[in-house]
Amino acid sequence: MTATDQSSTTDTATMVEALGVRKSFGRTEVLKGIDLTVRTGEVTCLVGPSGSGKSTFLRCINHLETIDGGSLSVNGHLVGYRRKGDRLHELKPSEVAAQRRDIGMVFQRFNLFPHMTAAQNIMHAPVLVRGESRKVARERASQLLERVGLAGRENQYPAHLSGGQQQRVAIARALAMRPPLMLFDEPTSALDPELVGEVLDVMKGLASDGMTMVVVTHEMGFAREVGDSVYFMDDGVVVESGTPSQVLENPRHERTKAFLSKVL
Amino acid sequence: MNSTPTSTAPPERSDARVAPADLEVVPLRHWGRWVAAAIMMLFAASFAWSLARNPNLEWSVVGEYLFKDFVIKGVGITLMLTVVAMVIGTVGGVLIAVMRLSSNPVLQAIAGFYVWFFRGTPLLVQIIFWGFLAALYERLVIGIPFTDITFASFDTNSVVGPMTAAVLALSLNEVAYAAEIVRGGIGSVDDGQDDAASALGLTKVQAMRTITLPQAMRVIVPPMGNETVTMLKSTALVSVIGGKDLLTAVQSVYAQNYKVIPLLVVAALWYLALTSILSIGQYFLEKKYGKGYGTASMGRRWLGRGVAR
Numbered sequence A: 001m002t003a004t005d006q007s008s009t010t011d012t013a014t015m016v017e018a019l020g021v022r023k024s025f026g027r028t029e030v031l032k033g034i035d036l037t038v039r040t041g042e043v044t045c046l047v048g049p050s051g052s053g054k055s056t057f058l059r060c061i062n063h064l065e066t067i068d069g070g071s072l073s074v075n076g077h078l079v080g081y082r083r084k085g086d087r088l089h090e091l092k093p094s095e096v097a098a099q100r101r102d103i104g105m106v107f108q109r110f111n112l113f114p115h116m117t118a119a120q121n122i123m124h125a126p127v128l129v130r131g132e133s134r135k136v137a138r139e140r141a142s143q144l145l146e147r148v149g150l151a152g153r154e155n156q157y158p159a160h161l162s163g164g165q166q167q168r169v170a171i172a173r174a175l176a177m178r179p180p181l182m183l184f185d186e187p188t189s190a191l192d193p194e195l196v197g198e199v200l201d202v203m204k205g206l207a208s209d210g211m212t213m214v215v216v217t218h219e220m221g222f223a224r225e226v227g228d229s230v231y232f233m234d235d236g237v238v239v240e241s242g243t244p245s246q247v248l249e250n251p252r253h254e255r256t257k258a259f260l261s262k263v264l
Numbered sequence B: 001m002n003s004t005p006t007s008t009a010p011p012e013r014s015d016a017r018v019a020p021a022d023l024e025v026v027p028l029r030h031w032g033r034w035v036a037a038a039i040m041m042l043f044a045a046s047f048a049w050s051l052a053r054n055p056n057l058e059w060s061v062v063g064e065y066l067f068k069d070f071v072i073k074g075v076g077i078t079l080m081l082t083v084v085a086m087v088i089g090t091v092g093g094v095l096i097a098v099m100r101l102s103s104n105p106v107l108q109a110i111a112g113f114y115v116w117f118f119r120g121t122p123l124l125v126q127i128i129f130w131g132f133l134a135a136l137y138e139r140l141v142i143g144i145p146f147t148d149i150t151f152a153s154f155d156t157n158s159v160v161g162p163m164t165a166a167v168l169a170l171s172l173n174e175v176a177y178a179a180e181i182v183r184g185g186i187g188s189v190d191d192g193q194d195d196a197a198s199a200l201g202l203t204k205v206q207a208m209r210t211i212t213l214p215q216a217m218r219v220i221v222p223p224m225g226n227e228t229v230t231m232l233k234s235t236a237l238v239s240v241i242g243g244k245d246l247l248t249a250v251q252s253v254y255a256q257n258y259k260v261i262p263l264l265v266v267a268a269l270w271y272l273a274l275t276s277i278l279s280i281g282q283y284f285l286e287k288k289y290g291k292g293y294g295t296a297s298m299g300r301r302w303l304g305r306g307v308a309r
């Protein structure tokens, strides 16, 4: 790994660095200056009430939303911009696409491609974007399906899979691009309660393999068990952050306490 | 007292315990359908009888002309016009639809104007317009606008003959309708699909081509099938500018021998045969693009459950 010389005192590299990130939709400011740091290999959980801006912030990280202020960098590169002297130049769409290849994303509603089988879903981007051969990509799709506990489901269409299975295929699809960073937006919120566990298990496996992850979640148990740090967001700001035990067990702010008393 | 709690079970209860396989199932009989069908058949039969015996129809003449050379040639041109207009119409339609949905305001406006113009004027007027293009521009010139520099110049009538005019009119008109159908199809695809494609690093064009359009096809194919059937029939309109299509062909013959009705029947039979074949093709296309969605079979739905037993 090529270490960036300006990286801070710790010896672990910074994967995501957000400084004063702002975002508005029309006149409503949804993110009001978010600071956040994710170190390589860590699992960062974002929690907070509905509408607090968690999804919006996550989508800023891979430039699905553009930011209106502050700065956001992933793996040492500014997201969506290139710095030349004192100026920030917007990247071309093709350059943005290239940046996104290294950031995997898993959505609340899976967003599998319904016209493709599980294997085709997984192979699609590696073949189309990275130019991998179909044969290699197909083999890897099988391996990834096995890794998420769905060996032998290559030829099934999403419509014939349960929600939990679909979400695991979606995780495999994101992993197929070998991203160093994975973003999860409430990956279990659309699932029946009995299916939540199988998805969380896959995510725990990823975490223990050292994947860097940013997870928006309402699963406090997961945050406590797997999270290295937890950020509590409310109304577009980070109210408090720290280790799971700091934020979830000994919250300092009233808003955090009020939120936790509702979800726990 | 409560030693035998179910002792007063009514006798029907015991019937319900018999295994279903042992009982004969009487499907619901749809008497209304049978009566309606019988009445309709009666009317249809009497109409067919009147047609068959009507001497003005001259069935022997119909049979004589059905496979005549000039008819077959006309059918070929009608088919050619349909295919070319639909191909150009579909490709152009996708283009205009993508322009209309793009974030570029100039492209949006051009596409919007195009659709507004070509859907807002009758096809027949457009056909005549292209047919009489020479009356508007006597010569067509290729050069640099607002200068005297020209690379080539043609006599309009020699370049845009009736066939070219027919193709232009039908395709440019179809582009506008196809654009709206494609736009509707693209709009029907969940936004999350585009998010997922973008997140995987696909470019906009790749996402449109491999993710959005294939899914939009499910919504696009049925109305485009109808468009094709409509187009096949609309080709008859080019007879007003002498387009050499099926209708023009039979017209030029009945203008001489006055066998108007039988020759129109010949044309109608061909149109019917061709539209029927198109409908079959549409069925298979819909099946192809319905993959992964588990669509219910139409036949099963129409026949109802009783027949399936």
Ligand SMILES: Nc1ncnc2c1ncn2[C@@H]1O[C@H](COP(=O)(O)OP(=O)(O)OP(=O)(O)O)[C@@H](O)[C@H]1O
Pocket: A025, A030, A048, A049, A050, A051, A052, A053, A054, A055, A056, A057
């Ligand atoms: N595309 C958009 N256009 C306008 N407003 C939006 C858009 N997306 C989000 N918002 C608004 O931004 C605010 C934050 O939304 P966001 O989805 O980020 O919240 P969230 O914390 O993820 O909530 P939830 O837990 O319900 O998913 C909400 O008030 C929402 O209505």
Ligand SMILES: [Mg+2]
Pocket: A054, A055, A056, A185, A186
């Ligand atoms: Mg959200």
